[in-house]
Amino acid sequence: MSDTLDCFLAENERQAFRMAQLATGHNDDALDIVQDAMIKLVQKYSDREPLEWGPLFHRILQRQIIDWYRNTSIKRRIFSWFVADDEESSGSYLEALADPTDTSPDRLLQGDQAMDLLQSALKTLPLRQRQVFLLRCWQGLSTKQTSEAMGCSTGSVKTHYHRALTTLRSRLGETWP
Amino acid sequence: MAIENKQSYFEQAAKQQLDDSLKMIDAATLSKLNQARQRALSYEKKKRSFHFSWATGLLGTFAVAMLVVTILPSTQQSQPLVPDLITEQWDVLVVANEDELELYNELDFYQWLDDVHG
Numbered sequence: 001m002s003d004t005l006d007c008f009l010a011e012n013e014r015q016a017f018r019m020a021q022l023a024t025g026h027n028d029d030a031l032d033i034v035q036d037a038m039i040k041l042v043q044k045y046s047d048r049e050p051l052e053w054g055p056l057f058h059r060i061l062q063r064q065i066i067d068w069y070r071n072t073s074i075k076r077r078i079f080s081w082f083v084a085d086d087e088e089s090s091g092s093y094l095e096a097l098a099d100p101t102d103t104s105p106d107r108l109l110q111g112d113q114a115m116d117l118l119q120s121a122l123k124t125l126p127l128r129q130r131q132v133f134l135l136r137c138w139q140g141l142s143t144k145q146t147s148e149a150m151g152c153s154t155g156s157v158k159t160h161y162h163r164a165l166t167t168l169r170s171r172l173g174e175t176w177p
Numbered sequence: 178m179a180i181e182n183k184q185s186y187f188e189q190a191a192k193q194q195l196d197d198s199l200k201m202i203d204a205a206t207l208s209k210l211n212q213a214r215q216r217a218l219s220y221e222k223k224k225r226s227f228h229f230s231w232a233t234g235l236l237g238t239f240a241v242a243m244l245v246v247t248i249l250p251s252t253q254q255s256q257p258l259v260p261d262l263i264t265e266q267w268d269v270l271v272v273a274n275e276d277e278l279e280l281y282n283e284l285d286f287y288q289w290l291d292d293v294h295g
Contacts, residue, residue: 002218002221002222002225005218005221006214006218009214009217009218010214013210013213013214014199014202014207014210015199017202017206017210018195018198018199018202027206031206031209031210031213034210034213035213035216035217038213038214038216038217039216039217039220041217042217042218042220042221042224043220043224046221046224114194115194115195115197115198115201118191118194118195119198134195137188137191137192138191138192138195138196165187165188168187168191169187176187176190177190177193177194
């Protein structure tokens with residue numbers, strides 16, 4: 001069982017790290033998130049059938065990412081005086097939160113331009129849309145599986161995915177990649 | 178249909194880009210990921226050893242209980258064996274000594290003598 005679990009984690013750790021990295025924008029935070037997700041899977045669900053590990057791991061990982069965002073947003077609220085009151089009271093702060101990572105032309109010239117463009121476009125998406133896009137498009141999860149991993153309705157998943165696709169296509173343009 | 182194909186192409190291209198990006202993860206990060214995985218798997222070993230110690234404890238208790246249940250009745254049965262053993266030894270002593278044997282054969286005579294002259 002331990003070898004099977006090792007193989008499962010080895011196969012999924014890179015994708016998990018990349019998803020966490022795209023969500024947080026920081027390598028160390030992404031590594032912490034992936035490690036915590038792995039530990040929780042091992043502690044709680046290692047006795048389950050290996051086929052169940054995939055959806056469970058995605059669910060744990062998404063929860064970890066959301067928790068990271070919550071903690072970060074709380075820190076931002078505490079330490080930054082310029083956060084608007086209406087954003088705080090709206091309740092949808094987490095939904096609308098986008099990563100303000102540097103997307104300058106100099107940065108885009110480095111490395112693979114197509115990937116950099118995609119990465120930059122992904123970072124401008126709200127967290128929920130980005131998670132849904134990565135789970136549906138990259139991980140190949142169905143709408144139902146994505147809704148289970150995200151803890152929301154299938155209708156919400158469809159809406160987020162449609163909006164994510166529309167935004168990405170408009171940002172990347174018709175000629176991408 | 179054209180829109181669906183275009184979306185499908187876009188999705189495939191995005192997936193391909195994201196897959197390719199996995200190859201660009203540097204060695205230091207891969208090493209840290211490996212360490213994280215090993216740390217997570219160590220919890221599995223701890224969990225198994227915890228379960229093993231529980232199972233061993235239960236098995237040990239069960240074995241002791243079975244031992245007590247099995248030995249206790251046989252000990253109780255073995256207690257009457259001691260007088261039996263003494264009786265057998267007594268019989269052997271009686272048979273082995275000829276004088277004692279004669280005394281026992283004429284026990285009725287000695288009892289009659291005791292009644293008459295006693």
